[in-house]
Amino acid sequence: MKPTNIFDPNYFHKVVDCQWACPAHTPVPEYIRLIAQERYTEAYMLNWDSNVFPGILGRTCDRPCEPACRRVRTEEKPVAICRLKRVAADHKGDISAYLPRVPSRKNGKRIALLGAGPASLAVARDLLPLGYEVHLFEKDPAGGGMMRSQIPAFRLPADVLEEEVDLILNMGVECHFNHEIASMKEMLEMGFDAYFVGTGAPRGRDLNLPGREEVDEHISIGIDWLSSVAFGHTNSISGDVIVMGGGNTAMDCCRTSKRLGANSVSVVVRSAFEVMKASDWEKEDAMSEGIPIINNRPPKEFVHDDGKLKGVVFGCVKPVKGEDGRLRYEPSGEPDVFLKADRILMAIGQENHCPWIERDIGIQFDKWDCPVLDETTLQSTHPKVFFGGDSAFGPENIIWASAHAHQAAISIHLFCQGQDLKADRPPEGVNLLSTKMGIHEWSYDSEHDPAVRYLVPHADKKQALGNIKIEVELGFDRRLGAKEAQRCLNCDVQTVFTDQLCIECDACVDICPMDCISFTDNGEEDELRQRLTAPALTTEQDLYVSGQLATGRVMVKDEDLCLHCGLCAERCPTNAWDMQRAVVHVPQLGSYAG
Amino acid sequence: MTFVAKPRTRHPLLPLNELDLTRRDYEGAVSTLCAGCGHDSVSAAIVQACAELSLPPHRFAKLSGIGCSSKTPSYFLDKSHGFNSVHGRMPSVATGANLANRALYCIGVSGDGDSASIGLGQFAHIVRRRINMLYIVDNNGTYGLTKGQFSATNDRGSTSKRGVPNLYEPIDLASMALQIGASFVGRSFSGDKRQLVPLIKAGLMHPGMAFLDVISPCVAFNNHNGSTKSFQYVREHSAKLMEADYIAPSAEITADYEAGAAEDVNMPDGSTLRLRKVEASYDVHDRIGALAHVQRCQEQGEVLTGLLYVDPDAADCHDVLGTVETPLNALAEADLCPGSRELDRLNESFR
Numbered sequence: 055m056k057p058t059n060i061f062d063p064n065y066f067h068k069v070v071d072c073q074w075a076c077p078a079h080t081p082v083p084e085y086i087r088l089i090a091q092e093r094y095t096e097a098y099m100l101n102w103d104s105n106v107f108p109g110i111l112g113r114t115c116d117r118p119c120e121p122a123c124r125r126v127r128t129e130e131k132p133v134a135i136c137r138l139k140r141v142a143a144d145h146k147g148d149i150s151a152y153l154p155r156v157p158s159r160k161n162g163k164r165i166a167l168l169g170a171g172p173a174s175l176a177v178a179r180d181l182l183p184l185g186y187e188v189h190l191f192e193k194d195p196a197g198g199g200m201m202r203s204q205i206p207a208f209r210l211p212a213d214v215l216e217e218e219v220d221l222i223l224n225m226g227v228e229c230h231f232n233h234e235i236a237s238m239k240e241m242l243e244m245g246f247d248a249y250f251v252g253t254g255a256p257r258g259r260d261l262n263l264p265g266r267e268e269v270d271e272h273i274s275i276g277i278d279w280l281s282s283v284a285f286g287h288t289n290s291i292s293g294d295v296i297v298m299g300g301g302n303t304a305m306d307c308c309r310t311s312k313r314l315g316a317n318s319v320s321v322v323v324r325s326a327f328e329v330m331k332a333s334d335w336e337k338e339d340a341m342s343e344g345i346p347i348i349n350n351r352p353p354k355e356f357v358h359d360d361g362k363l364k365g366v367v368f369g370c371v372k373p374v375k376g377e378d379g380r381l382r383y384e385p386s387g388e389p390d391v392f393l394k395a396d397r398i399l400m401a402i403g404q405e406n407h408c409p410w411i412e413r414d415i416g417i418q419f420d421k422w423d424c425p426v427l428d429e430t431t432l433q434s435t436h437p438k439v440f441f442g443g444d445s446a447f448g449p450e451n452i453i454w455a456s457a458h459a460h461q462a463a464i465s466i467h468l469f470c471q472g473q474d475l476k477a478d479r480p481p482e483g484v485n486l487l488s489t490k491m492g493i494h495e496w497s498y499d500s501e502h503d504p505a506v507r508y509l510v511p512h513a514d515k516k517q518a519l520g521n522i523k524i525e526v527e528l529g530f531d532r533r534l535g536a537k538e539a540q541r542c543l544n545c546d547v548q549t550v551f552t553d554q555l556c557i558e559c560d561a562c563v564d565i566c567p568m569d570c571i572s573f574t575d576n577g578e579e580d581e582l583r584q585r586l587t588a589p590a591l592t593t594e595q596d597l598y599v600s601g602q603l604a605t606g607r608v609m610v611k612d613e614d615l616c617l618h619c620g621l622c623a624e625r626c627p628t629n630a631w632d633m634q635r636a637v638v639h640v641p642q643l644g645s646y647a648g
Numbered sequence: 649m650t651f652v653a654k655p656r657t658r659h660p661l662l663p664l665n666e667l668d669l670t671r672r673d674y675e676g677a678v679s680t681l682c683a684g685c686g687h688d689s690v691s692a693a694i695v696q697a698c699a700e701l702s703l704p705p706h707r708f709a710k711l712s713g714i715g716c717s718s719k720t721p722s723y724f725l726d727k728s729h730g731f732n733s734v735h736g737r738m739p740s741v742a743t744g745a746n747l748a749n750r751a752l753y754c755i756g757v758s759g760d761g762d763s764a765s766i767g768l769g770q771f772a773h774i775v776r777r778r779i780n781m782l783y784i785v786d787n788n789g790t791y792g793l794t795k796g797q798f799s800a801t802n803d804r805g806s807t808s809k810r811g812v813p814n815l816y817e818p819i820d821l822a823s824m825a826l827q828i829g830a831s832f833v834g835r836s837f838s839g840d841k842r843q844l845v846p847l848i849k850a851g852l853m854h855p856g857m858a859f860l861d862v863i864s865p866c867v868a869f870n871n872h873n874g875s876t877k878s879f880q881y882v883r884e885h886s887a888k889l890m891e892a893d894y895i896a897p898s899a900e901i902t903a904d905y906e907a908g909a910a911e912d913v914n915m916p917d918g919s920t921l922r923l924r925k926v927e928a929s930y931d932v933h934d935r936i937g938a939l940a941h942v943q944r945c946q947e948q949g950e951v952l953t954g955l956l957y958v959d960p961d962a963a964d965c966h967d968v969l970g971t972v973e974t975p976l977n978a979l980a981e982a983d984l985c986p987g988s989r990e991l992d993r994l995n996e997s998f999r
Binding site for chain 2 (some may be wrong): 212494501504557558560564567568588591605615619620625626627
């Protein structure tokens with residue numbers, strides 16, 4: 055293998071599993087260290103820079119970082135990254151001094167943002183400090199998009215939402231609320247310099263089964279129903295409720311129903327429990343509130359008595375693992391089951407839906423009705439129109455919306471300045487800073503903490519179920535937050551090896567608790583992986599290979615299970631190993647503002 | 649040194665031995681030696697050897713004297729017995745331990761100061777008495793603990809860190825051991841675990857005095873350009889007699905070597921030490937030949953490593969004395985004190 059190029063920004067970025075997995079590449083270990091130092095405001099702002107909505111995401115993020123966390127591989131449970139984000143948000147001080155300043159003199163370019171959800175808001179935040187005039191169009195009377203309309207208050211309190219939404223709106227966004235966009239053609243005629251479409255995936259899927267039309271008034275589409283609850287149009291639900299679907303919307307629907315007075319609530323899912331789309335913690339919370347989740351039951355028919363819904367007939371299947379490892383469903387042989395119901399909430403997915411974009415104005419759509427986009431620039435086939443969030447590639451989540459927004463904002467800026475959207479994009483970068491402060495002194499807490507993941511306290515169940523506005527998760531307090539922060543392995547503090555300094559004394563090999571380091575003859579990667587101190591079988595994780603050493607061997611480090619404890623560097627007599635903090639620069643529009 | 653203890657978290661695929669223990673279960677306390685010390689590598693080699701042999705840690709006695717080397721028994725096998733004795737007096741304690749309980753695996757770790765200077769007499773006599781133990785000398789040619797004076801094994805002409813040459817002839821402990829009756833003599837290098845670990849395993853299984861001289865560079869005081877015990881010098885002047893493989897009794901022995909190039913030494917526990925020799929003519933059972941070869945290499949400035957000599961029919965102290973099979977400490981009072989009638993009978997036999 056060739057020596058590893060550690061100056062490739064992606065090399066060490068990949069080692070920071072959480073940051074690499076985060077669509078917005080939030081520097082997770084860095085903000086966790088700030089939390090450990092009780093510097094909550096700085097931790098919050100570091101998050102705000104990357105993902106724009108730390109308080110909201112600290113409660114509602116889909117957490118792609120957590121399954122990626124190295125601790126899953128070295129021990130068992132990941133660091134509670136998301137909850138630590140909330141710790142920063144809950145305990146931050148005054149952030150006004152840290153916010154970017156918005157020039158009062160504008161740069162003459164006018165941008166239209168369609169939809170007031172997370173994607174549009176994040177684009178606005180990126181563009182405003184550069185002097186753009188930003189206009190926001192939204193059909194609802196307030197900003198926030200699905201964060202407001204679809205996430206119930208017991209998961210995301212209104213004040214948390216409003217604080218972070220208003221922060222952006224108050225930077226000088228021209229808001230046009232209650233403005234239903236009927237025609238993209240008309241929008242284009244308004245003569246903005248660029249358009250950003252962040253209207254989400256607003257159409258909930260329906261299910262056309264026998265009896266569907268007859269019982270129409272007893273069936274609601276999940277996201278529409280949640281929205282009407284959020285805006286106060288719906289205050290109660292009665293009788294026996296069946297929620298169909300296995301995603302997070304289904305979990306929100308069932309828990310909301312329980313709070314609004316349903317006689318009984320159950321969730322019925324066509325697939326197996328393990329493959330449900332809902333996050334594990336959402337499923338756990340729903341079940342702990344006494345809501346049954348019934349799996350492997352595909353619906354067959356709505357039963358009614360002259361239009362009055364009686365219930366639903368479900369078939370019974372069993373999951374069978376195919377040769378490709380995917381689950382298939384076969385009839386289990388059990389007879390069909392009838393479940394009594396007075397109301398049905400349909401939460402079986404949502405899709406892109408832009409009937410207001412005319413198909414003859416140069417914006418092409420693919421066969422799934424998604425716009426044809428350049429994946430890097432997010433530019434549509436109409437050069438002035440950019441997409442982001444769920445409206446770009448179909449339903450994702452808030453953190454993806456932030457990530458799209460940063461890219462779209464860069465593209466819009468380059469477009470407005472007449473530059474090339476690809477060639478002139480700012481590059482990624484990495485800075486390596488030694489953390490050595492003295493003999494056996496490092497500027498990070500290198501010692502490994504074997505503690506298991508701390509549990510987050512919850513509100514009293516009886517009270518929580520009685521009021522939709524009572525937040526269920528209480529979040530870590532400062533003490534628990536500090537303890538959980540200690541579990542972070544500081545994966546951004548990298549083991550950097552200088553081959554010219556190494557005397558091949560084996561001290562690092564002997565001390566490494568995870569057997570990551572080997573000194574051996576070079577070879578091809580597949581074969582080399584088999585004959586290291588411990589075989590390196592996780593091929594997604596890189597091998598760090600040095601140049602040739604005095605004995606003709608090379609140093610090979612398996613990045614997979616490294617605890618970043620720094621013992622190799624402590625035991626190295628020649629400083630061939632050093633612990634260096636890798637600061638990965640993921641470009642944002644702020645990079646231009648200087 | 650580091651004061652941060654090695655985390656207990658381990659690689660999830662670390663193999664379990666026959667006792668369901670991993671290598672990590674054979675480790676000891678955190679080492680307080682200098683960063684990069686060769687002695688830590690020797691400790692790691694002992695850990696690896698004992699784990700791979702699936703020996704129960706509590707059946708070991710670790711014995712040492714004074715010096716950097718003699719601190720190391722703290723850093724391996726923390727679930728075993730140990731005695732850190734007076735300077736140079738480890739052999740006396742080892743003799744006592746072995747006589748009292750012949751069922752223990754004795755590992756003595758000593759240094760060039762502890763064995764070649766203050767304890768030279770003790771060293772000579774424990775070898776002569778053929779105590780069944782593995783006697784390892786971590787040999788760095790310097791008094792590291794007192795900041796770098798020449799030790800008795802330092803080669804003539806080798807320089808101190810400040811460039812002053814050593815004026816005296818070295819004591820070669822391996823030659824001495826050959827001369828006065830050790831039945832297993834080897835030399836190795838802390839920076840070459842591939843050779844060191846099989847030698848430690850074979851030494852532990854050898855039923856008699858097994859002596860290993862391990863060149864173990866002192867990174868703080870004797871790892872500079874003028875030194876003959878530096879990592880660089882040993883690597884450049886290494887004359888390897890053979891690569892050694894230790895093959896457990898249960899493992900299948902395959903013949904994948906050229907005739908004459910390899911030799912199998914059968915160990916009494918049924919295991920095999922396979923020597924893949926660099927010089928096919930070297931006879932590992934010829935004590936006088938070994939002595940001559942070691943001396944010649946030394947004269948040429950070469951560091952001869954490998955198994956120098958082994959006596960497959962070795963006898964240990966207990967064989968010589970004809971003691972009972974049961975460890976003496978396990979004998980009941982009735983066995984040790986058979987009563988006055990037996991005493992009378994014994995006395996009568998001398999009249």
